[in-house]
Amino acid sequence: MDFLLLSTLYLSAFIIITYVLWFGDNSFHRRGYVGKLRKTIIRGSYWCFHHCLPSLLRRQVEKLWQYAAYTRNPLFQCLYAILVMAGFSTFQLDVLHYAALYEAPALPLYQKLPLYILCVNAVLFCTLSMGDPGVITKGNVGKHFKLYEFDGRLYRQDEQCRTCQFEKPARSKHCAFCNHCVYRFDHHCLWVNCCIGGLNHRLFLGFLVSLCCLCGYISFATCQVALQIVEANKLWSAHYVDRYGRPQPMDLRTLCQYLFMQHPRMIFLLISLSLLTILLVGFTLYHLYLTVNNVTTNELYKRPASQRQQQQQKQQDKNTYIKGRGKQDKTKQKKKQVEEDSKRKMKFAVKCKRGRWNPYHRGYFHNVFEVLWPLVSKR
Numbered sequence: 001m002d003f004l005l006l007s008t009l010y011l012s013a014f015i016i017i018t019y020v021l022w023f024g025d026n027s028f029h030r031r032g033y034v035g036k037l038r039k040t041i042i043r044g045s046y047w048c049f050h051h052c053l054p055s056l057l058r059r060q061v062e063k064l065w066q067y068a069a070y071t072r073n074p075l076f077q078c079l080y081a082i083l084v085m086a087g088f089s090t091f092q093l094d095v096l097h098y099a100a101l102y103e104a105p106a107l108p109l110y111q112k113l114p115l116y117i118l119c120v121n122a123v124l125f126c127t128l129s130m131g132d133p134g135v136i137t138k139g140n141v142g143k144h145f146k147l148y149e150f151d152g153r154l155y156r157q158d159e160q161c162r163t164c165q166f167e168k169p170a171r172s173k174h175c176a177f178c179n180h181c182v183y184r185f186d187h188h189c190l191w192v193n194c195c196i197g198g199l200n201h202r203l204f205l206g207f208l209v210s211l212c213c214l215c216g217y218i219s220f221a222t223c224q225v226a227l228q229i230v231e232a233n234k235l236w237s238a239h240y241v242d243r244y245g246r247p248q249p250m251d252l253r254t255l256c257q258y259l260f261m262q263h264p265r266m267i268f269l270l271i272s273l274s275l276l277t278i279l280l281v282g283f284t285l286y287h288l289y290l291t292v293n294n295v296t297t298n299e300l301y302k303r304p305a306s307q308r309q310q311q312q313q314k315q316q317d318k319n320t321y322i323k324g325r326g327k328q329d330k331t332k333q334k335k336k337q338v339e340e341d342s343k344r345k346m347k348f349a350v351k352c353k354r355g356r357w358n359p360y361h362r363g364y365f366h367n368v369f370e371v372l373w374p375l376v377s378k379r
Helices: 004-025 035-053 055-070 074-102 105-129 141-145 201-232 252-263 262-293 297-343 364-372
Strands: 172-175 179-185 188-190 195-198 240-241 247-249
Touching: 004 035, 004 252, 035 055, 055 074, 055 141, 074 105, 074 195, 074 201, 074 262, 201 252, 201 262, 201 364, 252 262, 262 364
Parallel strands: none
Antiparallel strands: 172 179, 188 195, 240 247
């Protein structure tokens, strides 16, 4: 099997499996073919892991996975640093070497711009790793209570955090990795070993954008140098001998295979970074969507459960009304609403819009402004 076909198959399989495992559990795909395929892959992997590996090796792998994926540790931070330095070193030693050898016209730009982007990315990476995502403590929990109003569906009053021993403010969540509650919690990022919350979401967006620029520009520069090699050696006008001994004009499949055999590290860097750029751009666009709509990953994950609870509540109200207890229930609901309104006498910085699945949508401009300039920093 030739190089081009094999690479296409590998890349297609990687993209499909990544999409299935990443998006197969959301509400759109959960009951469809993508969700079923995800369950099949997970069950098959689980069965192979428990029936094909020796018990001693399986226990060691489980311990390593438990440490790597369920405890706060610098393992993925070190892995990220190694991957970035390995890719950038390959670019410096191979790509820039051939760019200088074949006198690429954009050589000065290839030398300086990726280094500047790498420095920006390193600063954002360190700031995220060591910064405060918006940790809520007993000392500042009162300040966070005044930020967001409880909507009654995604966030309800009187919900206690058993670990931190205080009532949880709206839009907060306890992180099991970091062992503290975080204001406007989005997710815990293993790569920076820190939660992504209200105070560092803007830094995380900058980190993603700088990483996309770094991977995308190095992919572009590597592709330009590869084209320079093809043009300098006049490979398109060359001929090769097939397996029958007959000369054949150069085609794309043979050209790609020749380049990979002659410059394996450079072509591998081009393919891997091109694929990584596509994935990173998709992930960045997803977080930009969250920013524009003033919603978090945690709230998107909680949305199906809140919708099911609302439907169950409507069905319950309908059944009780049919049984003749509708007036009594309405009276109880009014009293409960009056009590809740009396509890909400404090002034919130952001009032929720009831009846919407995203009650904290304040308009696109205000949504973006809230992420770039967090509410906690204003008070």
